[in-house]
Amino acid sequence: MTDLTARGILVPLVSDFHRNLIKGGVYLYPSTLKHPNGKLRLLYECNPLAFLSEQAGGTASNGKQRILDIEPKSIHQSEAFYCGTNHMVKIIYNFLRE
Numbered sequence: 001m002t003d004l005t006a007r008g009i010l011v012p013l014v015s016d017f018h019r020n021l022i023k024g025g026v027y028l029y030p031s032t033l034k035h036p037n038g039k040l041r042l043l044y045e046c047n048p049l050a051f052l053s054e055q056a057g058g059t060a061s062n063g064k065q066r067i068l069d070i071e072p073k074s075i076h077q078s079e080a081f082y083c084g085t086n087h088m089v090k091i092i093y094n095f096l097r098e
Helices: 003-023 042-055 086-097
Strands: 026-029 059-061 081-084
Touching: 003 026, 003 042, 003 081, 026 086, 042 059, 042 081, 059 086, 081 086
Parallel strands: none
Antiparallel strands: 026 081, 059 081
């Protein structure tokens, strides 16, 4: 991933996350056919925001389990990412299970 591409993902992620902290809501970055494990990197993007979200009273998940419970298998491991209020992330989790 080039530096420009990394900034193209990270800058909107941080600004959207900040808005969700202030106003409420949910941030979604699901897996796709092209990226079946998701696109956000677990160690660099998902874990820091999941930690902040949980400290603020929210939650973060990959649709199967809590982000902070995932044991990294590689440095650049990617995951789907759902982050926001407990209620909204639970709705997404239930939807994905169906």
